[in-house]
Amino acid sequence: MEPIGKRRWAIAEGYIPPESMAGADRALLSHEAACILNANEREARIEITILFADREPAGPYRITVPAQRTLHLRFNDLTDPASIPAGTDYASVFESDVPVVVQHTRLDSRQAENALMTTIAWPAAD
Amino acid sequence: MEPIGKRRWAIAEGYIPPESMAGADRALLSHEAACILNANEREARIEITILFADREPAGPYRITVPAQRTLHLRFNDLTDPASIPAGTDYASVFESDVPVVVQHTRLDSRQAENALMTTIAWPAAD
Amino acid sequence: MEPIGKRRWAIAEGYIPPESMAGADRALLSHEAACILNANEREARIEITILFADREPAGPYRITVPAQRTLHLRFNDLTDPASIPAGTDYASVFESDVPVVVQHTRLDSRQAENALMTTIAWPAAD
């Protein structure tokens, strides 16, 4: 399959809801995800930078997505160099060594009934 | 009507919720859809490849969309060459012989109140 | 303000939920909307064609959006040449005589708690 996507993406929205419904399993925990599609024949090495409202950017966070695989990365799961605080506005920039596609999804289960939202991320130049 | 769209699309997000609310009819079953618009004067023949987090891609799934029609395809309904397992992260790539438009929608009725999300898919080159 | 947008747009998703919660006022009635922004100095004249899964397209539906105004058009409100049936898959194509921006939104209040989804529409050539 030919390469699909871009090497650089941005998501201007970002907020990990600070609570989840009682008894939520992992699937229903409040979370925010960057769904990454790597249609290439080789692994994608990606660096993520997190921008905040009132302090210096954090990162780079380094992840890999194997060839011809998808990774639905939860921002909640990033810990190195530092966890992203919940209940805090942020944005993110992705820089990959091969073209990928990035889609942004949030599941908010602060209340008894979950809410969802998704959008294609912003494809930066290249 | 002139052709509208692209021949190749990708959706990086994909997840069929594994449960639905009690007593849901087909309209309210948890599902994930690719809404495909074929504004051409002739049928669109489309091959879909499904990519996963940790195993080889599946497909091609072959569908057709008649001329000047729309197909709201539920990933849940794909069975050949194999069903897409529920509760599993996936992504999808669409390759059509004529230009089409693809939009991604999920209805999640795991709980008593359904949640919705939608986005335009990623238009790959061509 | 300079013109913003495109003359031709498509929305591949379309479905007017056939019920609404008890006692819903107009704001909370289940509906599907095309939000149209006309930033031009003159009125936009727009023709909408509705495509279905299994019958001939309907239209054109003719609407106007005044100069420097927005119209949040509910598909539910279209009646000429024919209403769009609820509970039916459809798609839509917009052709305007001046550039506009189109965004697709659904409010689904079939249940006690409403669900929302939105996406930028697909900007067809021109």
Place this chain on the structure above:
Amino acid sequence: MEPIGKRRWAIAEGYIPPESMAGADRALLSHEAACILNANEREARIEITILFADREPAGPYRITVPAQRTLHLRFNDLTDPASIPAGTDYASVFESDVPVVVQHTRLDSRQAENALMTTIAWPAAD
């Protein structure tokens, strides 16, 4: 980090829900936001114009986003030159002196369970 984004954006959808659930804190108040990412080395100065269905545009609203920061601007919080009335259809245009990325998000908590929607905004020319 290189500049990312465009200098001009539009959001055709806009509606601040006129109520919120009982006891909502700021996080759960009904609101509509433009999430703005400024990846530049210098501050972004942005002018926002609000367009309505049936009256003259309002603005410009002037905001700034510091270098390498994100601002999740709530339309509810705009007051100068005038507040945006709740329960009213509107659209918005953003003009920045440096490239930025804009994403549109609504949290609707008119009912006991909140609903969410998001989309990338429309990147106007430049």
